[in-house]
Amino acid sequence: MVDVELRLSLLDRSRTRLGEPDAAALSGTVARAAHAEQLGFGRFWVAEHHGVPGVAGAAPAVLLAAIAGRTTTIRLGSAGVMLPHHQPLVVAEQFATLSAFAPGRVDLGLGRSPGFTPPVRRALRETDRDFAADLAELRGFLTGTAETTVHPQPVGAVPLHVLATGHGLQVAAELGLPVILGGPLLGVAGDPEAGLEALAGYRRAFRPSAQQPEPRVAISLDVLVADTAAEAADLLLPEAWAMAQARTTGVFPALEPVAAIRAAARTPRQQQYLEQTAAAAIAGTPAQVEHRLAELLDRTGAAELVASSSTFDRTALAASDAALAALFGRAPSAAPPAGGECPPPGDGRESAQ
Numbered sequence: 001m002v003d004v005e006l007r008l009s010l011l012d013r014s015r016t017r018l019g020e021p022d023a024a025a026l027s028g029t030v031a032r033a034a035h036a037e038q039l040g041f042g043r044f045w046v047a048e049h050h051g052v053p054g055v056a057g058a059a060p061a062v063l064l065a066a067i068a069g070r071t072t073t074i075r076l077g078s079a080g081v082m083l084p085h086h087q088p089l090v091v092a093e094q095f096a097t098l099s100a101f102a103p104g105r106v107d108l109g110l111g112r113s114p115g116f117t118p119p120v121r122r123a124l125r126e127t128d129r130d131f132a133a134d135l136a137e138l139r140g141f142l143t144g145t146a147e148t149t150v151h152p153q154p155v156g157a158v159p160l161h162v163l164a165t166g167h168g169l170q171v172a173a174e175l176g177l178p179v180i181l182g183g184p185l186l187g188v189a190g191d192p193e194a195g196l197e198a199l200a201g202y203r204r205a206f207r208p209s210a211q212q213p214e215p216r217v218a219i220s221l222d223v224l225v226a227d228t229a230a231e232a233a234d235l236l237l238p239e240a241w242a243m244a245q246a247r248t249t250g251v252f253p254a255l256e257p258v259a260a261i262r263a264a265a266r267t268p269r270q271q272q273y274l275e276q277t278a279a280a281a282i283a284g285t286p287a288q289v290e291h292r293l294a295e296l297l298d299r300t301g302a303a304e305l306v307a308s309s310s311t312f313d314r315t316a317l318a319a320s321d322a323a324l325a326a327l328f329g330r331a332p333s334a335a336p337p338a339g340g341e342c343p344p345p346g347d348g349r350e351s352a353q
Contacts, residue, residue: 014057040330077107111163176209
């Protein structure tokens, strides 16, 4: 069994699915969060993307408010709010408001990724802002040390987290903030040493803060668990195919069924990107996933695993979430819905939010 002391989290980007309206992706995220709480996950993260056909998650604070109404114990976070797209005061006000609905359960993850395409970047009015300065200002608003007072006042602390790239790690270290590390720096698909020096640099340069007395690392990647390796590979295929299409067409599409993907023609470049995306994930049987996760967690010294998994089949995704929770010794707090399935989107329960 993987270290049960590790915090176990899910990241859901509200992936759209072929043949479904975007609203179904959002209600599916709310249902998945409620299921994650039942399964014993410690935290549920949502993302921010703009103008992307394959992602309905564009407004983290709004989506987290809906999730807050369906949950009572699980921590809720953004992974993340793209700070260059927002004024720090407005972000502070949004998450202070969230803390009133979910006291002591709100986390604010922040990144600085640009829009996916030039038209989106123009629509966002992107400018070359100082990420570190914006982060420091935002922290001042939430901790009451800024010149301007935030209202409503936060109910309890709202911890900040930095979605880390090379520069993000440096900023987080200087401000004494925890990091969420993903992508090539994890070295899952290539050189295992790829991110170790960057992490070591973060830990060496870390300046203790009131929020975080010592460096803290969370790692984020796709993790999918199934009864057989072949079934796990099928779960991974829709996301890997979407990434391959994005890299070759410039459009990140909705998730498609496995059968349709297998029947579709693909170029050699698409096949190459598909294989690269699959290699950067951890998918397999419980024993296979446990082995690979244990190695990765040991190598990075991570305190939290953020599983950013998605697939076309919601029932299979719910079963994967349950199997992952079991690997960490999490005990469901209540009996999950029949078959381990998340409540289907649009079943009426979301309408109360």
